[in-house]
Amino acid sequence: MADVDRLFRTYNAALVRYLTRRLGDRDWAEEVAQETFVRALRQTSIQNERAWLFAVATNLVRDEARKDMRRRKHLALLAEEERDEIVEPEETTLERAQEATMARKAVDGLAERDRLALLMREEGLDYNEIAEALQLSPGSVGTTLSRARRRLVESYEALQKSQEEREKNAAS
Amino acid sequence: MQHPDEGTIHSWLDGALSADETVRLEAHVKECPQCAAAVAEARGFIAGASRILTALDNAPRGVVPVAAPKKRVDPLVWRVAATVLVVAAGTLVVARNRGSNEQPADRVMVSRQQASVATRVPAAGGPAAVAVDQAMPKAVVGNAPTIALSGKTGASDSRFGIPARENNALEKRAMMPAGQAAAASEIAGAAAPTASTFAPSHVAGVVVTDSASEPEPLKLVGTPRRIGAKVTLYEVAPGDTVTLTESVPLALGKVVVTSTSSASIARQGTGKSAAAPSNAQADAAAITSAAASQRAGGAPASAPAVSAPAPKSLLAMANTLHTIMWTDAATGNALTLTGRMPEARLQEIKIRIERERAAAAAKKTP
Numbered sequence: 206m207a208d209v210d211r212l213f214r215t216y217n218a219a220l221v222r223y224l225t226r227r228l229g230d231r232d233w234a235e236e237v238a239q240e241t242f243v244r245a246l247r248q249t250s251i252q253n254e255r256a257w258l259f260a261v262a263t264n265l266v267r268d269e270a271r272k273d274m275r276r277r278k279h280l281a282l283l284a285e286e287e288r289d290e291i292v293e294p295e296e297t298t299l300e301r302a303q304e305a306t307m308a309r310k311a312v313d314g315l316a317e318r319d320r321l322a323l324l325m326r327e328e329g330l331d332y333n334e335i336a337e338a339l340q341l342s343p344g345s346v347g348t349t350l351s352r353a354r355r356r357l358v359e360s361y362e363a364l365q366k367s368q369e370e371r372e373k374n375a376a377s
Numbered sequence: 378m379q380h381p382d383e384g385t386i387h388s389w390l391d392g393a394l395s396a397d398e399t400v401r402l403e404a405h406v407k408e409c410p411q412c413a414a415a416v417a418e419a420r421g422f423i424a425g426a427s428r429i430l431t432a433l434d435n436a437p438r439g440v441v442p443v444a445a446p447k448k449r450v451d452p453l454v455w456r457v458a459a460t461v462l463v464v465a466a467g468t469l470v471v472a473r474n475r476g477s478n479e480q481p482a483d484r485v486m487v488s489r490q491q492a493s494v495a496t497r498v499p500a501a502g503g504p505a506a507v508a509v510d511q512a513m514p515k516a517v518v519g520n521a522p523t524i525a526l527s528g529k530t531g532a533s534d535s536r537f538g539i540p541a542r543e544n545n546a547l548e549k550r551a552m553m554p555a556g557q558a559a560a561a562s563e564i565a566g567a568a569a570p571t572a573s574t575f576a577p578s579h580v581a582g583v584v585v586t587d588s589a590s591e592p593e594p595l596k597l598v599g600t601p602r603r604i605g606a607k608v609t610l611y612e613v614a615p616g617d618t619v620t621l622t623e624s625v626p627l628a629l630g631k632v633v634v635t636s637t638s639s640a641s642i643a644r645q646g647t648g649k650s651a652a653a654p655s656n657a658q659a660d661a662a663a664i665t666s667a668a669a670s671q672r673a674g675g676a677p678a679s680a681p682a683v684s685a686p687a688p689k690s691l692l693a694m695a696n697t698l699h700t701i702m703w704t705d706a707a708t709g710n711a712l713t714l715t716g717r718m719p720e721a722r723l724q725e726i727k728i729r730i731e732r733e734r735a736a737a738a739a740k741k742t743p
Contacts, residue, residue: 226433234436301435308432327430332393347393348384354422355383361429 209246216258217242219328224262226324229309237265253337259325260338303368311361319353326350380412381405386419613726619716621730623705699723707738 217238224234241262251257312320318339325335335350336343381389381402388394389402406412596612607623700715701723714723714730 222434225436226430229433229436231436301432304432305435308429311429312433323426324430326391327427332388332391345384347388347391348382350391351383351387351419351422354387354419354426357429358422358425361425 209242212245212254212258213242216255219255220258220262223259223324223328224266226312226327227263227266227321233269237262237269240265253334255330256334256337259328259330259334263321263338307361307364307368310364311357314360315353315356319349319356322346322349323353323357380409380415383415383419386412386416387423390416390419390423611726611730613716613718617716617718619714619718619723619726622713622715623708624711624713701727703727705734707735 220238220241221231221234224237225231228234228237241258244261244265245251245258248257315323318341321339322335322341325338330338332343332346335341335346341349385394385398385402389399394402406416597609598612598618599610601608601610605624609621609623610618611621612618697717698715699718699720700713701720702711702713704710705712714727716723716726718726
């Protein structure tokens, strides 16, 4: 499919961001995004490009997640080693790291469908595209998104609160 | 208009409602403070969620996601389970083979004799069925599952924990050339020997001299069954064997079917006349012969893979065979010794045989 260059330029950034948010690993996200575009190459025609790409990427993540438990364990070890080695300037980095950790926890606490719908919406997919990618009825996307947003924010705020309490306890 | 639900409010804020719905909802929210608050809250959630998700964009490279999509059983658990299963299955197989080895014991021997048909000599046979057991120094190869003549390697044998001695015995047997004399299996009768080649898990009753006692004792390499005669195969030198046939008076009342193989192939084989052994037999012989020659590492494997109906080759071989006959002083039985060596050598062997028989008899009756 000659169109793949255009597809890549149009959707790669959003797809990688979506996948990074979903996976928490930019390298892995880029890999999956590339594989998604490779799959697109094999298609003779794609009706709704964005919905198709996000759906395929989501499925790839699901499949790969099943296959790559070992690889990810290995990566986890490497990342841990790296983290031990790197001494970062405190304050802002620490704060950001805490934010990222809490955000990750909050996102992971969502139901898979809610999480994916939310991440897709954040990348600009409209309700029909989300419905197509996740095989939902278009009418239920609003409910799914409202639930996902509420839970995400509430969960994040709860984590924030307990973090503040811990810090307060540590200070006193 | 009714109060819109949260999903509809989000749909509206996301621009997913139709024009009509949008107009109606906007009008309602203007007039309804409760719904206006709900809309404000929804905006907050949308912005908050967006901000939280942005925090995920700083994900480093080569890092693992926190959440594993699906919990799976540790591969180690599977490995352990598989190991246990394999061991259990193996134990079962070996145990079953051992159990079935209680059967009478002529099977492998008969296979061998088919492989070594070339020099088969019709021995003088009075009618009598007796098992040959001369109480010579011997090592009985029994309970050796799946080894004999099936072409398996020693390495695989060792998996089953078969003692080295048994392997030795088998190796020796495999070293026997195809040209050795063997008793006719034409009248093997109900013994149905061919099955063993196809199911070589029943190795029993193979008698081999193992101990190296004084001046190279005759190696007893087999006692093929024959009605009316005791047949004993001796290996006098590597690759050189003689057949001792001792005719015994027959007592029909004592004929016992000692091997009732259930294999249908065997039944086919025995159902046919002696002069025309079945294909199954021929196949069995061929397989056995191949296996034997494989092990013997280039031992002559020219033996035709059929038993009786090979008149040409038998005649040819008969030219090189010599036979001496005498009567056993102790039993009065007629003894025939056949081999490919000159008569003078046969006489020497005869003396050795007699000596060993006498020694064995002395041992038997202390």
